[in-house]
Amino acid sequence: MTPEEFRTYGRLAVDWIADYLERIESYPVLSQVSPGEVRAQLPARPPERGEPFEAVLADLEKVVLPGITHWQHPSFFAYFPSNASGPAILADLLSAGLGVQGMLWATSPACTELEQHVLDWLAELLDLPAAFRSDGPGGGVIQDTASSSILLALLAALHRATGGAARHEGVRGAGGPEGQGDRDREGYAVYASTQVHSALVKASIIAGLGAPAVREIPVDPTTLAMDVAGLREAIEADQRAGIIPVMAVATVGTTSTSAIDPVGEIGEVCREHGIWLHVDAAYAGVAAVCPELRWINDGVGYADSYCTNPHKWLLTNFDCDAFYVADRAPLIGALSILPEYLRNAATESGAVVDYRDWQVPLGRRFRALKLWAVIRWYGTEGLREHIRGHVAAAQEFAEWVRAHPRFEIAAPHPLSLVCFRLRGGEEADEANAALMERLNASGELYLTHTKVNDRVTLRLAIGTTLTERRHVEAAWRRIQEAAAALAG
Amino acid sequence: MTPEEFRTYGRLAVDWIADYLERIESYPVLSQVSPGEVRAQLPARPPERGEPFEAVLADLEKVVLPGITHWQHPSFFAYFPSNASGPAILADLLSAGLGVQGMLWATSPACTELEQHVLDWLAELLDLPAAFRSDGPGGGVIQDTASSSILLALLAALHRATGGAARHEGVRGAGGPEGQGDRDREGYAVYASTQVHSALVKASIIAGLGAPAVREIPVDPTTLAMDVAGLREAIEADQRAGIIPVMAVATVGTTSTSAIDPVGEIGEVCREHGIWLHVDAAYAGVAAVCPELRWINDGVGYADSYCTNPHKWLLTNFDCDAFYVADRAPLIGALSILPEYLRNAATESGAVVDYRDWQVPLGRRFRALKLWAVIRWYGTEGLREHIRGHVAAAQEFAEWVRAHPRFEIAAPHPLSLVCFRLRGGEEADEANAALMERLNASGELYLTHTKVNDRVTLRLAIGTTLTERRHVEAAWRRIQEAAAALAG
Numbered sequence A, B: 001m002t003p004e005e006f007r008t009y010g011r012l013a014v015d016w017i018a019d020y021l022e023r024i025e026s027y028p029v030l031s032q033v034s035p036g037e038v039r040a041q042l043p044a045r046p047p048e049r050g051e052p053f054e055a056v057l058a059d060l061e062k063v064v065l066p067g068i069t070h071w072q073h074p075s076f077f078a079y080f081p082s083n084a085s086g087p088a089i090l091a092d093l094l095s096a097g098l099g100v101q102g103m104l105w106a107t108s109p110a111c112t113e114l115e116q117h118v119l120d121w122l123a124e125l126l127d128l129p130a131a132f133r134s135d136g137p138g139g140g141v142i143q144d145t146a147s148s149s150i151l152l153a154l155l156a157a158l159h160r161a162t163g164g165a166a167r168h169e170g171v172r173g174a175g176g177p178e179g180q181g182d183r184d185r186e187g188y189a190v191y192a193s194t195q196v197h198s199a200l201v202k203a204s205i206i207a208g209l210g211a212p213a214v215r216e217i218p219v220d221p222t223t224l225a226m227d228v229a230g231l232r233e234a235i236e237a238d239q240r241a242g243i244i245p246v247m248a249v250a251t252v253g254t255t256s257t258s259a260i261d262p263v264g265e266i267g268e269v270c271r272e273h274g275i276w277l278h279v280d281a282a283y284a285g286v287a288a289v290c291p292e293l294r295w296i297n298d299g300v301g302y303a304d305s306y307c308t309n310p311h312k313w314l315l316t317n318f319d320c321d322a323f324y325v326a327d328r329a330p331l332i333g334a335l336s337i338l339p340e341y342l343r344n345a346a347t348e349s350g351a352v353v354d355y356r357d358w359q360v361p362l363g364r365r366f367r368a369l370k371l372w373a374v375i376r377w378y379g380t381e382g383l384r385e386h387i388r389g390h391v392a393a394a395q396e397f398a399e400w401v402r403a404h405p406r407f408e409i410a411a412p413h414p415l416s417l418v419c420f421r422l423r424g425g426e427e428a429d430e431a432n433a434a435l436m437e438r439l440n441a442s443g444e445l446y447l448t449h450t451k452v453n454d455r456v457t458l459r460l461a462i463g464t465t466l467t468e469r470r471h472v473e474a475a476w477r478r479i480q481e482a483a484a485a486l487a488g
Helices: A003-026 A053-067 A086-098 A109-125 A146-161 A199-206 A228-240 A263-273 A285-289 A291-297 A329-335 A345-349 A368-403 A428-442 A469-487 B003-026 B053-067 B086-098 B109-125 B146-161 B199-206 B228-240 B263-273 B285-289 B291-297 B329-335 B345-349 B368-403 B428-442 B469-487
Strands: A139-143 A188-193 A214-217 A244-251 A276-280 A305-308 A321-325 A407-409 A417-422 A448-452 A455-461 B139-143 B188-193 B214-217 B244-251 B276-280 B305-308 B321-325 B407-409 B417-422 B448-452 B455-461
Touching: A003 A053, A003 B003, A003 B086, A053 B086, A053 B109, A053 B368, A086 A368, A086 B003, A086 B053, A086 B086, A109 A139, A109 A321, A109 A368, A109 B053, A139 A146, A146 A188, A146 A199, A146 A244, A146 A276, A146 A305, A146 A321, A146 A329, A146 B199, A188 A199, A188 A228, A199 A214, A199 B146, A199 B329, A214 A228, A228 A244, A228 A263, A244 A263, A263 A276, A285 A291, A285 A305, A285 A368, A329 B199, A368 A407, A368 A417, A368 A469, A368 B053, A417 A428, A428 A448, A428 A455, A428 A469, B003 B053, B086 B368, B109 B139, B109 B321, B109 B368, B139 B146, B146 B188, B146 B199, B146 B244, B146 B276, B146 B305, B146 B321, B146 B329, B188 B199, B188 B228, B199 B214, B214 B228, B228 B244, B228 B263, B244 B263, B263 B276, B285 B291, B285 B305, B285 B368, B368 B407, B368 B417, B368 B469, B417 B428, B428 B448, B428 B455, B428 B469
Parallel strands: A188 A214, A188 A244, A244 A276, A276 A305, B188 B214, B188 B244, B244 B276, B276 B305
Antiparallel strands: A139 A321, A305 A321, A407 A417, A417 A455, A448 A455, B139 B321, B305 B321, B407 B417, B417 B455, B448 B455
C-alpha cells in the first residue's frame, strides 16, 4: 500500500469509526447471530489476487457488524467495561504506524522510557505507594491483562519464597487442603477469597502448582469480603502440615460484585508470615483517581505487587493492564533469560530496564503511547469526571432498585457495579434468569449475571465511555417493563 | 473526544504515519539516545487539565522519535523483522474503533469466527496439515508471540501426559541430566536442540518444571540442525531413570541462524515414545506461502502443535502469532475455567469455541481483522512476492559475501537470514564485534550478532516491508567500507 493509498484508506477508516460511534445506539447491544452465521458468509478460500480495501470495509459492515456485541454501546452493562476513547484509538494507531517492538530498551528506548514514565504518572494519579515508582527498586509495566499480572506475581512470589531455587528445581503444589489431588503434605499454597477472579486458579495451574494449591478463604456473607481470621487459620493449618504459604491475593473490586477485601488486615498477616501480597484491583483501582474514592487504596502499602486496568474503566483501549511491583528483583529473577542474540551494550551497562524480563512473551508493542495520550487529552480533571459520572449513576440506580417493591440489592455497590435481583428465595432464580434473557434478547441493553450467596443475581456494570445518566435511566425503565411483562 | 474531533485528529494521525513512512530513510535506524534521555524531556507530573491532541503529536515528533529504533526502516536487518503494512495498520485501527473483547464467542461472535476462518485460510496458504483446520478436533488461534505458544504447547503436553492430573496435582520437573538442580530422579523433561529459542527455558520455568528440565540436544556443527540420534539417547536415558519425556520442540528457522531441524525424524521419535511435538516456525513458517519453499513443512504432519508469526515476515503488525493444535482437547483441558459470571447459553450449547480457554489471559482483542485485511489486500500472489523478494536478496547477498576474500558465510541461509563474518579464528571475534558496532553507530543500517560454533557472527535478516534489493546492496557496500576502515 503506497503512502497515498494509506492516506486515502486511512481517512475512510477514521470516518468509518466516527460514523460507527455516532450510530452505535442503533445496533442491538448483544449480537443476535447464531453460531456459524458469520463464517457462513465468508469465502472458503483466501483470494489469489489482492482486493481493494473498500471490499474489506464493505464486509466489515455487512458480515462483521451483525456478529459484534457492542462493547462501546452506552447500554453495555455486562461484565466490566472495556473502554475505548478517541485519544487511545489514535495513539494506538500511531503505535501501529511506528511498528516498533520494545522487548529491549535498545530496540526502541522511547518505548521503554515512556512506559516507565507514564506508569509513574498513573501511580501519582492514583496515589499509589511510592515503592511502585520506577526511581527505586520497584516499578510498573504494562501487561495485556490482570490474568497475566496474577501469574507474574505468583512466579515472582515463588522465586522469592524459594530463594531463587524455583527456576532451577521447579516447584511443587501443596495439593488440596482436603486431600483432593494430594500427593504428599508439602509444597506451596496460595490464598484468596472464594470471590477471587478465576485467573488465580488458572495461574496456579499454569505455574505447575495445580488448582488445589489455591486455598479459597470464606467471605463475610454480607460484604463478600475476605474473612481474615479464616485466612490466618488456613495459613497456620498449612504451615503445621509442612506446606509453604507463598502468596495471598487481595481483591479490590471483585468481578462478581465489586467486593473489597480488607487489604490492610490481609497485609498484616502476609507480613507476619513472609507471604507475597498481590492486590488485584483490575476494575476498581483506577477509581482512586478521584480523591473521594482513595479509600480503595487502604492497605495497598503492604502489597508486593498490584494491578489495575486502564483498559477497563480509564478510557484506554484494551490491552492495558498496569502492573506494579515494590521490588522488581524477584520478578526479573524469575523470568530473565539472556541468549547471545539479545545481548547488547545497554543491557550490560545495567543502566536500563529491559521489559522482556517483566512478562511472559518476549516481544511487546508500544502500548504506553495510548495511556500517555489518554492522560494528556483528558487531564486529571477529565479522568475524574469520567469515573465520577459512573459512580453517581450507579448510586442513583441502586436507590431506584431499593425503592422498588419487587427488586432488591444483592451486594454492596461502592463504585459503578450494582448487583440486584427480583426478590424471592430459590424460586426467584428462574425469574431472574428469564428477566436477563429477555432484556439481552431485546438488544436494548446487555447485562450479565452472577451468583451471590448462591442466588442468581443480575449485574449492572456502568462504565463505557459513552454511558450517561440517561442510558442508566432507560435501562431501569426497561428492566421494570420486562419484569412486569414476565410477571404477566 | 467528539466524533468531529476524532475525524480531524484521525486525519492528522493517518497523515503523520504516511509522512513518517515516506521520510523513514532519513532517520538513523538504531536510536542514538542515551539511557534516560527520553524521560528527561517529559514533564514529571501528569497534566491537571486536558491538552490538545496536537501537543501529543508534537511530542511524538520531538521527544519520542529520537528514541525510536526504526523497525520499519528498510535498512533494519536486526533480529527478525516485525512487519507492519498499510492494510494491517488500518484494520488494527478498525479493531480499536470497534473496541470489542472476544474472550467468549458470545462477547462478539465475529471476533471468534473470523479468527477461526482466517487461521483456516492461513493454514491453506501455507499448506499446513488438515489436522490444524477448525473443522476437526484441532484448530488455530492467534497468540501474542511464539513464546506464549511454546508455553501453551507445554501446558497441553503436560495435560496429555498426566491424563489431566497436572491441573489437579501440579507437575514436577526432572531436574538436570547432570544433577544440577536435582531433587530426585523423576518428573517431566522437555527436549530441543541447543539452538532452540530462549522461550522454551522460560516456559519450563513458568510451568514449574525449572530450567534444567529442558534437555539441550546437540546439533550438527555445519547445519546447526538437531542431532536426532542425540535426541533418542537423551529420551532413553531419561526413561531409564524414571523420568517422563513430555515434549520435544523442533525449530524450523532458529533465531540464531535460521537452521531447520529434521522435523520428520524428530516426529518419528516422538510418536514412538508418545511425546508431544511442538514445531516452532515463528520466523520461517510463513515462507511456505511460496510453493517452492514448502519443503520447510517437511514432517510438520507429526506436530501436535505448531506456530508461525505473520507479525514477523507476513506483513501483519505485531502481535499476531498463529498457533495451531492438531487436537484442541488437551489445550482446553489444561486451561479451561468457567466461573459463574462467564456462563452463557452459547458456551453451554457446545456449538462454539471460546478462545479464552486457548490462552493465558482471559481478555482478547479482535486481532483477526488485521490478518484478514492483509490476506485480502495482498492476495496469495502479493504475499508470495513479498517473501520471494527477500529470499532472492538474501541469496544474492550471500553470494557477495562468499566472493569476498575477507568475509565468510557462517551458516546455511535457506531463507532471508544470512550469517556471516570477517574470516579468522577466535582473534576475529573482536573485529566482528567492532564492525557491527561501527555499522550500527552509523545509523545507516542495523544488524545484530549471534555466536556460531562459539564465534561472533553477524546476522543480516532481510524482511521489513519496505526492504528492496537496493537496500541490501547499500548494506553490503557499507559493510565492506566499514571493514576496510577498521582494517586500515
